[in-house]
Amino acid sequence: MTDEAEAGLVKSEALLHADALIAEAVKALRALTYADYLRTQHWLDFRESMLAPLVKCQQCGSQDRREVHHLTYDYLGRERASDVRVLCRRCHGEWHDEHAGERLSTSANDLAWAGRVRRFGQL
Ligand SMILES: [Zn+2]
């Protein structure tokens, strides 16, 4: 047994295969227009997983028409809870008014995606 295997650093074939499948799925999601992305089961499920426990706007506490807002687009297709905020419609609209035209993605790899996002409006 190698030192790496002993330390649990070597992934099994099955795990490597799972990683490859996830990478492929994320790539496919990012090839979509942003409008289409927002209609994918992936996004609808993730959105619901955020809206279910967070019943109040994380900005003002209102329970009125909550929406899920992206703080970053770097992990689109594989968002983490910390990548988004649950906002009421009013706070969400205000945030986008204040940040209109700002580039949210900081990753050079995501510039093409960010361009695509801007064309379809940020959400
Ligand atoms: Zn609010």
Ligand SMILES: [Zn+2]
């Ligand atoms: Zn937003």
